[in-house]
Amino acid sequence: MDTQLLLNIMWTFLGATLVYFMQAGFAMVEAGFTRAKNSGNIIMKNMMDFVLGSIFFFLIGFGVMFGNDFNGIIGTSGFLNPTTLADAEGMINVGAWDGYTGLPIGVFLIFHTVFCATAATIVSGAMAERTKFSAYLVYSAAISVFIYPVTGHWIWGGGWLSQLGFHDFAGSTAVHMVGGICAFIGAKILGPRIGKYNADGSANGIPGHNIPIGALGVFILWFGWFGFNCGSTVEATTTIGDIAMTTNLAAAASTLVALIVTWIKYGKPDVSMTLNGSLAGLVAITAGCDAVSNYSALAIGAIAGVVVVFAIDFIDKVVKVDDPVGAVGVHGCCGLLGTILTGVFSPDVSVVTQLIGVGSVLVYVTILAIIIFTLINKTIGLRVNKEEEVDGLDLHEHGAPAYANFNLHRDR
Amino acid sequence: MDTQLLLNIMWTFLGATLVYFMQAGFAMVEAGFTRAKNSGNIIMKNMMDFVLGSIFFFLIGFGVMFGNDFNGIIGTSGFLNPTTLADAEGMINVGAWDGYTGLPIGVFLIFHTVFCATAATIVSGAMAERTKFSAYLVYSAAISVFIYPVTGHWIWGGGWLSQLGFHDFAGSTAVHMVGGICAFIGAKILGPRIGKYNADGSANGIPGHNIPIGALGVFILWFGWFGFNCGSTVEATTTIGDIAMTTNLAAAASTLVALIVTWIKYGKPDVSMTLNGSLAGLVAITAGCDAVSNYSALAIGAIAGVVVVFAIDFIDKVVKVDDPVGAVGVHGCCGLLGTILTGVFSPDVSVVTQLIGVGSVLVYVTILAIIIFTLINKTIGLRVNKEEEVDGLDLHEHGAPAYANFNLHRDR
Amino acid sequence: MDTQLLLNIMWTFLGATLVYFMQAGFAMVEAGFTRAKNSGNIIMKNMMDFVLGSIFFFLIGFGVMFGNDFNGIIGTSGFLNPTTLADAEGMINVGAWDGYTGLPIGVFLIFHTVFCATAATIVSGAMAERTKFSAYLVYSAAISVFIYPVTGHWIWGGGWLSQLGFHDFAGSTAVHMVGGICAFIGAKILGPRIGKYNADGSANGIPGHNIPIGALGVFILWFGWFGFNCGSTVEATTTIGDIAMTTNLAAAASTLVALIVTWIKYGKPDVSMTLNGSLAGLVAITAGCDAVSNYSALAIGAIAGVVVVFAIDFIDKVVKVDDPVGAVGVHGCCGLLGTILTGVFSPDVSVVTQLIGVGSVLVYVTILAIIIFTLINKTIGLRVNKEEEVDGLDLHEHGAPAYANFNLHRDR
């Protein structure tokens, strides 16, 4: 048996497993940073994102992403049975990125399934506390079929962006920015939570109900990110540790800088915003974690730490899109930022190509997200009614409270 | 150094580590889905399951399971010092399953220790909120010595079922059904929680106190299950990804179907029951995850998703055995189901053999569990007194509340 | 490509990743075992420990620990750019311990970064609920520069203790005792929490606010410890499973013994103390996990299980240093204990050398910790004011409660 192949399989599997676990991280972050009365609901949305992502990516998405390329735009084969995309030895070989060495189709499939589901699950946080459950399920299936795999094909499936040399190693754009844009469009169409904005347009803070589990979510995500970034080699290489270092340093720098920025800006170091800072650094380094030096990683992280705070503030107070957990700022803005900065900090990557890449993905995803969310809104309706929102989605959408034995009090 | 051997060791270790982490998952599920006043107690039971399992499986259980075979029924050597079961090179070689390539005794031991402890810990959930702590400790040691290793020997230790071609790849029967049956017997002998059944025999819902940590537990279990199923190759193979795919698709299908079934049956998608659905799919695919196609996995998951809801309902409302977390439905019923369905969906596995396997295990475990729980009940007594149950086990059995700073309210 | 090298890299990376995850474990243990009004703050301290540790260890600490040796006392090169410590092939080779085979600098760096951050984060628990956030940040940077890397150099960086044959495989002394001593000095200088001691000097119990997440933390730590201990081979070996077994058995024995001791001593099995017992066993076996037999591991664990309860009691009631989570007893006392017991139980390790090792580390760390904490205390001030402490650090230091929707009640 070829040990290098076995090493590659083990490695890719390990990465996939860690990325799977990020689902738990998202669920905890989103539950912890929103209100207790919607906790069961947000957790169900996270769970169903993964479930529907797994099923629809298997049935259709994988073919769109890795099927036979049509003009660099879309994959066109492997539908309903993606294992037909393997060769006689059971190996997939889409030549997706340089030095890609081939893997059995199964491990390749599970690896890309968990990436797809990550993009989907980003959205639930931004749309939390007011989105109808059934409507959300439809969106969740749609992103796994119509959005993620298409731009995924461009970037990783041998499509036009990968041919152009666009560098998005582990998915700052392909996963995070895609999720972040969908989050923005969804939250925008949905409108803000009741009580979020005052009559004069000023924003109210609506504190999350369980900071410890929110923080646990961030730790889990950071942990999983080692799989996300290092696993994206999809082969055992000697560079694994280097990728882990850039990933870790960027996250550390971003956390520290976000802490300092909130401390200066708000007078006190803000807990949940600092935790957003950690994620911002992780998102930003994801595109170039294999291509930049440790010091560049520190710089990318530090920039992300500043940008994320101002971006979230801007979206909250100026754009007035209500994103309870800051998903747009973290994944959308820092995904875009990190992809571009890869061009700035890596000598081998062209800034222009990076700009073309993020621009085209931005346009495609924005259009598709607008279409999908508008269609859902016009048919099923995206939003729960006022009473359901006020009483909490757990009560009306699921019939049971998330914290049955606790005395809760209503916030605003 | 033989790299294939090192790969196998690393792989098996990785699997063991992930399976260990399932203990955290069980603890969170069981704590989250029961009441706040018993949280410290249920967590201690989970912890002690693993602790006693580790010690007693090392001292005795491993010898029973993998010691020299006596008539295909039981292992008879290696007691108190299981490392004596290794050959001169320190390798264990019980020829337990086809293509099994041998491993150093240490890694083999840790791998089987965590599996044994998984079976034990399933029971605590079904017996939650009313079982005396000391009595539970005795049971916990007993399953690791008298129950799990015996049927484990039949199935994986070279015993009569493995000779017969019984296929239980990662333990739908050997681990989950064994745990589920013990859970059923234990909960039955114990009787329902105060307030669970009304005078007219109808069942009351007793909501879990912390759905977010319960859900976290499910995510952790799903994560750990990649180690459980894929790790059960106990060697690095090219099929790892395929096993991950069947595992993941079955779980996804089962979650989705359970969601839909509860939606139709109860009018609203039930959160905790859907989360049970995830576990049901994982349990059901465990026996055949290496032997069925992706579509068969979807089918097995979908069937499990239906069965688990009806099974839990049936146990709750018709059999009237009070199983607070649904352990019997999930592990018992879906373990049995999945083992049989392996025969249905895999061309290489005989349904008849599968039926013989689950039947014989069912009989053995039922008898032993009845004996053990009855003995404990007659001596130490299985159940706390009324006042302890009403006030909560944390207060009386451990002297401190699990949520000291929170205002709790009593449920029924 | 040399597969053995790739195996070593993967292995070391896997270990590092699991050790990283221990940060989540510490955060949950420390948050869960302290009061709800300080949860956001303690979590921030844990997070910033890792962040500052990552940055300062990269910039300075790594050079101090693994730079060119000066008289066995300190490393003197690689500052600001630790990658300069690699050879032409990018491999580090400090000959730190026997049979050490060399690794690319990146993976070696990330591995040691997470170990350094573990030592730092131990301290936050002992100083919880009353330490000023800004002061804590300064301490956190200082330990990563002035304390951990120096004794780390002695033990693992080719310094005088490693030359002497001091055996501390995965860091009972290098990580845990170092952290535990800093914790003791910090808590001592800080003074007890308001309400901890009565006028007559007797100690009050101040229950932790969330035992389930505290317990989750312990499960996470145990999980991560497989990476901590087994990963410390920093190469793929056949002994990995043996190390996992000793680690697991010691932890199991210690948990069981701590349970029994509290049961006898206090009349009831204490939940949080038993969970401390698990950690005590893990800490104690860390030094000798590669060098002792399974039975010795059981013995080491059992001794640690007794010692940890009496040590925590002694520190609490006699020494009257207020350590809310028992960090000094667990990491300090059992780190010291385990290192010495390695000499007792392993034929190849000299007790005298072990005593010299722990003694010298004890002296150095005590002196440095006194200097650092005193300096901080005299300048920034270590402690929040009375009102901040009474109202909770979350409110005053961060401006937002950790559990916004819950009705909390004040404990004493």
Next chain:
Amino acid sequence: MKKLEIVIKPEKLEDLKAILDECNANGLMINNIMGYGNQKGYKQLYRGAEYKTNLLPKVKVETVVEDEVSENIIGKVVEQINTGNYGDGKIFVYEVQDAVRIRTGERGSEAL
């Protein structure tokens, strides 16, 4: 109109609700409180250190009823909630000057 303030052990709440239903109490307000009376608290050990809880969880149920209903309820509570143990609880009776139904603006007995 009288307000009855009935303090009982939490586990007796369902029984009390049944009594109030039976007596046609028009509404009730339930409060989770901590209290102590003749039944003094207890000491617990947390990690071996004492942790005094002289407070016990109690439920306080308030209901405003017509004067004649009041005695009826008191009688049934004393009869049915009584276990003979310390901690069974107490009832305090207050005069209510007025009641208002917010929905309609009705006042006095009408508003109950």
Next chain:
Amino acid sequence: MKKLEIVIKPEKLEDLKAILDECNANGLMINNIMGYGNQKGYKQLYRGAEYKTNLLPKVKVETVVEDEVSENIIGKVVEQINTGNYGDGKIFVYEVQDAVRIRTGERGSEAL
């Protein structure tokens, strides 16, 4: 001096606070309670088994005010908090014998 005990739906709290501010109520005490009156509870299903909640979360706001302020508040509450639905809540009025400001020891109206 009167004590007003105002029981409302939790989501009306901000509106009530505005009214009390306007009427110069000097202070208030807010309690999260469970209650029921004319608006009876509902049944929920948890895992398919019934889970009766005849209790609904309510907020009880107490304020002690001068007699003349009292009627003013009652009027505004009936006017503004009223949605016309069951469950809008009630106000109970009690006589207060005395008030004490702990900080100064002032008594009676002074202490409000």
Next chain:
Amino acid sequence: MKKLEIVIKPEKLEDLKAILDECNANGLMINNIMGYGNQKGYKQLYRGAEYKTNLLPKVKVETVVEDEVSENIIGKVVEQINTGNYGDGKIFVYEVQDAVRIRTGERGSEAL
């Protein structure tokens, strides 16, 4: 019989309990409430957006005592709980018509 309703800062609870013990109050009921009086609330920032908390956590302690005990308690509370700051709290005094000990059915002063 009088009911004293004593609203204080949570951190003063232990001191208050000591006073009540000393004065032989027979029992008490403790409620965690949110309140405001002269001590107005404060504003906090959560993620940079304002988050108004004009409510502060307070503890409300109720005790029903004989008339003569009442003044005794009031005196001690004013003396000992007083820190001279806004937010020290208030005491409200109500007439209690009757008390009942559920365990025995005793009424009036006997029941305290």
